[in-house]
Amino acid sequence: MIRLDNVTKSYPNTPKPALASVDVEVDKGEFVFLVGSSGSGKSTFLRLLLKEESPTSGSVHVAGKDLARLSHWKVPALRRTIGCVFQDFRLLPNKSVFGNVAFALEVIGKHRQQIAKVVPEVLDLVGLEGKADRRPDELSGGEQQRVAIARAFVNKPMILIADEPTGNLDPTTSVGIMKLLDRINRTGTTVVMATHDAAIVDSMRRRVVELDAGKVVRDQARGVYGYSK
Amino acid sequence: MRAQFVLSEILTGLRRNLTMTVAVIVTVAISLALAGSGLLLRKQVNLMKGYWYDRVEVSIFLAEDVTEAQRDSIQDDLQALPEVERVEYESKADAFIRFKEQFKDSPQLVENASEDALPESFRVKLEDPEKFDVVASAFAERAGVETVLNQRELLEKFFKVLNGLQLGTLIAAGLQLLAAAFLISNTIRVAAFSRRRETGIMRLVGASNLYIQLPFLLEGAFAGLIGVTLAVSLLAGFKVFLIDKLLRTSITATAFIGWDAVWAVVPVLLLLGVGLSAVASFVTLRKYLRV
Numbered sequence: 001m002i003r004l005d006n007v008t009k010s011y012p013n014t015p016k017p018a019l020a021s022v023d024v025e026v027d028k029g030e031f032v033f034l035v036g037s038s039g040s041g042k043s044t045f046l047r048l049l050l051k052e053e054s055p056t057s058g059s060v061h062v063a064g065k066d067l068a069r070l071s072h073w074k075v076p077a078l079r080r081t082i083g084c085v086f087q088d089f090r091l092l093p094n095k096s097v098f099g100n101v102a103f104a105l106e107v108i109g110k111h112r113q114q115i116a117k118v119v120p121e122v123l124d125l126v127g128l129e130g131k132a133d134r135r136p137d138e139l140s141g142g143e144q145q146r147v148a149i150a151r152a153f154v155n156k157p158m159i160l161i162a163d164e165p166t167g168n169l170d171p172t173t174s175v176g177i178m179k180l181l182d183r184i185n186r187t188g189t190t191v192v193m194a195t196h197d198a199a200i201v202d203s204m205r206r207r208v209v210e211l212d213a214g215k216v217v218r219d220q221a222r223g224v225y226g227y228s229k
Numbered sequence: 230m231r232a233q234f235v236l237s238e239i240l241t242g243l244r245r246n247l248t249m250t251v252a253v254i255v256t257v258a259i260s261l262a263l264a265g266s267g268l269l270l271r272k273q274v275n276l277m278k279g280y281w282y283d284r285v286e287v288s289i290f291l292a293e294d295v296t297e298a299q300r301d302s303i304q305d306d307l308q309a310l311p312e313v314e315r316v317e318y319e320s321k322a323d324a325f326i327r328f329k330e331q332f333k334d335s336p337q338l339v340e341n342a343s344e345d346a347l348p349e350s351f352r353v354k355l356e357d358p359e360k361f362d363v364v365a366s367a368f369a370e371r372a373g374v375e376t377v378l379n380q381r382e383l384l385e386k387f388f389k390v391l392n393g394l395q396l397g398t399l400i401a402a403g404l405q406l407l408a409a410a411f412l413i414s415n416t417i418r419v420a421a422f423s424r425r426r427e428t429g430i431m432r433l434v435g436a437s438n439l440y441i442q443l444p445f446l447l448e449g450a451f452a453g454l455i456g457v458t459l460a461v462s463l464l465a466g467f468k469v470f471l472i473d474k475l476l477r478t479s480i481t482a483t484a485f486i487g488w489d490a491v492w493a494v495v496p497v498l499l500l501l502g503v504g505l506s507a508v509a510s511f512v513t514l515r516k517y518l519r520v
Contacts, residue, residue, distance in 0.1 A: 076438065092426065103427075103434075104430070107440055
C-alpha cells in the first residue's frame with residue numbers, strides 16, 4: 001500500500017537531510033505508529049505520501065502508484081484515496097459539524113443526495129450522532145477531532161494519515177480517539193499515525209517505526225514507544 | 230449542486246473583500262472607459278476625415294497684378310488636367326461675401342476689411358485629393374499665381390492633434406489597465422490568504438486545482454464584468470451628453486459617430502476587461518495556490 005525505497009529528502013539551505021535513505025513498506029490494512037522526537041522526519045514522511053513534497057532521491061509508492069511518475073493534475077485523485085487528520089483539527093469554524101464533513105464531499109463534486117446520505121452515517125460511526133448542527137467551537141477537543149476523523153474517512157479512503165491526532169487531547173479523550181482509529185483500521189483502512197504519545201503506543205501494541213535524525217532506527221511489529229523519555 | 234456551491238463561494242468571496250472589490254471595479258471601469266474613448270475617438274477621426282476630405286479643395290490664389298489673359302489661361306489649363314474634377318472661380322467680391330459670412334460673429338473684423346484686401350482665387354476640386362502635388366507643381370511658379378494652398382494640409386495638422394490625443398488616451402488607458410491588473414492580482418492574493426484554511430482543506434481532501442481556483446478566477450472575472458458594464462455606461466453617457474446633446478447641436482460642419490460605433494466597442498472592452506481579470510487572477514493563483 002505504501003512503499004518508500006531508499007528515500008532521501010533534503011530541504012534547501014539545510015545541511016542535514018530530513019530523511020536519509022529510508023526504506024519502509026506498509027501493507028494494506030496495517031496500523032503503523034511513526035515515532036521519534038521533533039525534527040526526526042515524521043512530518044516529512046507524511047508529506048511525501050501526500051505528494052506535498054517530492055523526495056530528493058529514491059521513490060515513493062502509494063496505493064500502487066509511483067508518485068514521481070504521477071503527473072501534477074493527478075495529485076488530487078491520489079489525495080482522495082488518503083484521509084488526513086491533524087493535531088489542530090483544521091475544521092472550518094463557520095460551518096456546522098455536518099457542513100465540515102460535507103465540505104470534503106462538496107469540493108470533490110459529490111451530489112447533494114449522496115452527501116445527505118453518507119454524512120450522517122459517518123457521524124454515527126465516529127460517535128457524533130445528534131451533533132450535526134453544532135459549530136466546532138461548541139464542541140470539546142475530542143469531539144472536534146472526531147469531526148476531523150469523520151471528514152477524513154467520509155470518502156472511504158484506503159489510507160488514513162494521522163499527524164499527532166491526540167497531541168492536543170487529554171489521556172482519557174485520547175483513548176477514545178485511538179479506539180475510533182482502531183475501528184477504522186478494522187474496516188481495512190491502512191493507518192499511519194505520527195505521535196509523541198508513549199502511553200498510546202505502548203497500549204496499542206502495533207507496528208512501530210522510529211525515526212531519528214531522518215533515519216529509521218527501529219521497525220518493530222507489536223512495538224512500544226521506546227526506551228528513552 | 231456544484232454550480233450553486235461555486236456561485237455562493239463567489240458571492241461570499243466578493244463580499245468579504247468588499248473594499249478591494251470596489252477598487253477593482255472602479256479601476257477597471259475607468260481604464261476601460263478610457264480605452265473605449267480612445268477607440269471611439271479614432272472612429273470619430275476617421276469619420277471626420279472621410280467627411281472633410283470629400284469637401285476639401287485646393288485654392289489657387291491669384292496675384293494682385295494678375296492679368297485677364299493669365300487668369301483665363303490658368304482656368305483653361307486647370308480644366309484640362311485629368312486630375313481635376315471641378316474648377317470654380319471666386320472673384321474678390323465673392324471672397325468678400327464669403328469672408329463676411331465666415332466672420333459674421335466678429336463685426337469689427339468685417340468692418341475693417343475691404344473687398345480689395347481679399348485675393349481672387351480658383352477653388353479646385355480634385356478627383357483624388359492625394360494628387361495635390363500635380364496641381365501645386367504645375368501652378369505654383371506660374372505668372373499671376375500668388376500661392377497654391379491645400380486645405381487638406383491644414384486638416385492634416387488638425388488630425389495630427391486628434392491622433393495625438395487618441396494616442397495619449399490609449400496610453401493612459403494602458404497604464405490604467407496595468408494598474409487594474411496589479412490591483413486584481415493583489416485582491417486575489419488577499420482573498421487566497423484569507424481563505425487559506427478552506428483551500429488547505431480542499432487540497433487535502435483532493436479537490437481538483439480547477440475546483441479550488443475557479444471561485445477566485447470567477448471572482449476576478451465577475452468584478453471585471455461589473456467594471457466593463459460601468460465603462461460601457463460611461464461611454465453611453467459620453468455619447469448622449471457630450472456628442473448628441475452638446476457637440477452635434479453646436480458643430481454642424483461634420484458627422485458624428487452613431488450608436489453602432491459605441492456598440493462595436495463593447496465586445497472589445499468586454500474581452501479586455503474580463504480577459505485581463507482572468508489572466509491576472511490566473512497568474513496570481515499559480516503563484517499562491519499551488520497544489
